Amino acid sequence: MPQLDKSSRLYKLRHSCSHALAQAVLQMFPEAKLGFGPPIEHGFYYDFDLPRTLIPEDLAILEEKMRAIFKEKQTFVRRDEPVQKAIEFLKKAGQPYKIDLVEGWMKDGAKTVSFYENVDASGKAKFVDLCEGNHVENLGEIKVFKLLHTAGAYWRGSEKNPMLQRIYGTCFENKKELDEYLHQIEEAKKRDHRKLGKELKLFAFSDYVGPGLPLWLPNGTVLVEELEKLAKETERKAGYLQVRTPHIAKEIMYKTSGHLPYYAGSMFPPMVMEEEDGRKETYYLRAMNCPHHHQIYASEPRSYRDLPLRLAEYGTVYRYEKSGELFGLMRVRMLSMNDAHIYCTEEQFESEFRAVNDMYLNYFKLFDFTKYVMRFSTHDPKELGKKYMDNAELWIKTEDMVRKVLVASKINFVEIPNEAAFYGPKIDVQVWSSIGREFTIATNQVDFAVPPRFGLVYNDKDGKEKTPLVIHRAPLGTHERFIGFLIEHYGGAFPLWLAPVQIRILPVSDLYLEYAHTIEEILQGEGYRVEVDDSAEGLGKKIRNAELMKIPYMVVVGEKEQAAQTINVRDYATKKQEVLKVKEFLGKLK
Ligand SMILES: [Zn+2]
Numbered sequence: 001m002p003q004l005d006k007s008s009r010l011y012k013l014r015h016s017c018s019h020a021l022a023q024a025v026l027q028m029f030p031e032a033k034l035g036f037g038p039p040i041e042h043g044f045y046y047d048f049d050l051p052r053t054l055i056p057e058d059l060a061i062l063e064e065k066m067r068a069i070f071k072e073k074q075t076f077v078r079r080d081e082p083v084q085k086a087i088e089f090l091k092k093a094g095q096p097y098k099i100d101l102v103e104g105w106m107k108d109g110a111k112t113v114s115f116y117e118n119v120d121a122s123g124k125a126k127f128v129d130l131c132e133g134n135h136v137e138n139l140g141e142i143k144v145f146k147l148l149h150t151a152g153a154y155w156r157g158s159e160k161n162p163m164l165q166r167i168y169g170t171c172f173e174n175k176k177e178l179d180e181y182l183h184q185i186e187e188a189k190k191r192d193h194r195k196l197g198k199e200l201k202l203f204a205f206s207d208y209v210g211p212g213l214p215l216w217l218p219n220g221t222v223l224v225e226e227l228e229k230l231a232k233e234t235e236r237k238a239g240y241l242q243v244r245t246p247h248i249a250k251e252i253m254y255k256t257s258g259h260l261p262y263y264a265g266s267m268f269p270p271m272v273m274e275e276e277d278g279r280k281e282t283y284y285l286r287a288m289n290c291p292h293h294h295q296i297y298a299s300e301p302r303s304y305r306d307l308p309l310r311l312a313e314y315g316t317v318y319r320y321e322k323s324g325e326l327f328g329l330m331r332v333r334m335l336s337m338n339d340a341h342i343y344c345t346e347e348q349f350e351s352e353f354r355a356v357n358d359m360y361l362n363y364f365k366l367f368d369f370t371k372y373v374m375r376f377s378t379h380d381p382k383e384l385g386k387k388y389m390d391n392a393e394l395w396i397k398t399e400d401m402v403r404k405v406l407v408a409s410k411i412n413f414v415e416i417p418n419e420a421a422f423y424g425p426k427i428d429v430q431v432w433s434s435i436g437r438e439f440t441i442a443t444n445q446v447d448f449a450v451p452p453r454f455g456l457v458y459n460d461k462d463g464k465e466k467t468p469l470v471i472h473r474a475p476l477g478t479h480e481r482f483i484g485f486l487i488e489h490y491g492g493a494f495p496l497w498l499a500p501v502q503i504r505i506l507p508v509s510d511l512y513l514e515y516a517h518t519i520e521e522i523l524q525g526e527g528y529r530v531e532v533d534d535s536a537e538g539l540g541k542k543i544r545n546a547e548l549m550k551i552p553y554m555v556v557v558g559e560k561e562q563a564a565q566t567i568n569v570r571d572y573a574t575k576k577q578e579v580l581k582v583k584e585f586l587g588k589l590k
């Protein structure tokens, strides 16, 4: 989650607002015990141990108290105390969680801690909190805020500790920004991919299969297959070759690639198999496709004439995410990646990288992503040989080339020093959904560390053996995350080419069922995904059902249509209705 810059105005506003919230809570419940209360990406929260459970009406009362506090224009006065004195003070104040905090800092070597006191215009102290600073000058500067909702939260995030009540709120510089944010929350609720996933029958989870392992239902499978078709077609035109590789492999491969033991915590545990001759062999479920593709590269001698070699696969990998971190399709244990590895020479790198970027930009256009940023993570020379592979020359060379391509392609990017992968510079692609929420959907990496580990080489023009560079790229990310994102982005109303059911035919009654099926056959023959609603429902209900499923076109047929050999077409997006010949309708769809 992107963090607020500590020196920013929003940080100061939200941080100060959380002090006012704590003050208001103490007015309402003098025996309240205070926990954490930090600013966060879209607002702030504060955790409290309270004598009773909060109800929604409490938030309005607290807001009223906060408004009164803001009117007093209280300022912040800092006071530093030796830790022992601070603990005594907090004991008197009856704040055990704050004492727990100070004791933790003491263990880490802290000698003093700071408090901030809120003082009103007459110089009277109204509230004091343990805090490191960064506030507004006075609380009167807070004009636009809102308390949003409450939630349970364990102290220090551990189930062994007491459960506190967390109050979420937010604060903005002006009303317009707050209104936009509140609208975004409402829209995001309506567009929640878990909710729509159920309603549109896209995917499901089963306790028998396991958490984080989505089952694609027939409608969701259409999305998966359309995306695969798009990727394969795009990649074929760009000179990629499709391959297929197993979902498991021997331990030695992941040791050679360097994933084991470092990545072991994210992999499913090993499978030890005893062969007939008594030999034992250890296998792993794969957490990445790269080493498998490297074996395809290594399956025959390569010359410079074979490069660039672009191997692509929608490869499924498995990663053991903690159950607490699983979230719908966004955090899962099975990931189907739009993966490819490009093996190239140093001379080819720039044009290959440019082509990869162009592919990203074309996808952005196709899916109507109007806002994106590429986060370009580079190395830090001081960390060579430690955090980063020790090859200063290659780092500088590849980073320069990447930068050059990003600038030349007029790509919106930010450079982030000292965040690269061990084996080369990387790019994370962030896109914003149509309601303005940010998602990381894809990653691009340069790799000059792993190819030598597998002894991948090619014979160059001069007859010498050289090591290729590898570009890892996955513009559509994984099916799981990408479809999760698209559900929100489109609000479940997918464009025609992607829609699970493109056209639903609604006969006014069973009398016109035969005519409906005739139309269905014609449309199906033209390659469209069509179905007939042959339920016993009346027309009104049939129309509502089709709207709920957000089907792009409804085709109503009754007595008039049958007699005139026409259809009555309703467009979901524009809500327009028109009577057409089937041929005319087909012409519009093209
Ligand atoms: Zn503070």
Ligand SMILES: [Zn+2]
Pocket (backbone or CB within 6 Å): 288, 289, 290, 341, 472, 473
């Ligand atoms: Zn890879």
